[in-house]
Structure formats: C-alpha cells, structure tokens
Amino acid sequence: MKCRTENKPTMRDMVNPVVTKNEKGRYSAKGTCTVCGGNMFKFMSAADGEAMMK
C-alpha cells in the first residue's frame, strides 16, 4: 500500500470512504487515495466511526 509510506493518510485524502464495523467492534474505513489512487485502509476510533456511518 503506497499510502503507508506517504504522509500519514487522513480521511480528507480518501475518496468515497466506506466505513465498516468488524466483529470486534472496531471501525475501519476503505477508500481510494486522492494522492496516489491506491487503495486506502484505515482504522478509526469508535467516535469517528459512528460519525462517519450517519
């Protein structure tokens, strides 16, 4: 994943983020990086995840 080696990815750099909650209750977001166009995956805090799912 290219994004890992770039500046720390933020939600702002993600296109069409899809937030999911896994079986352990952790939130994560998948999307496309606006910088390199690669896939982006990021774990989120519960608060951020709840906000994104609204």
Ligand SMILES: [Zn+2]
């Ligand atoms: Zn990137």
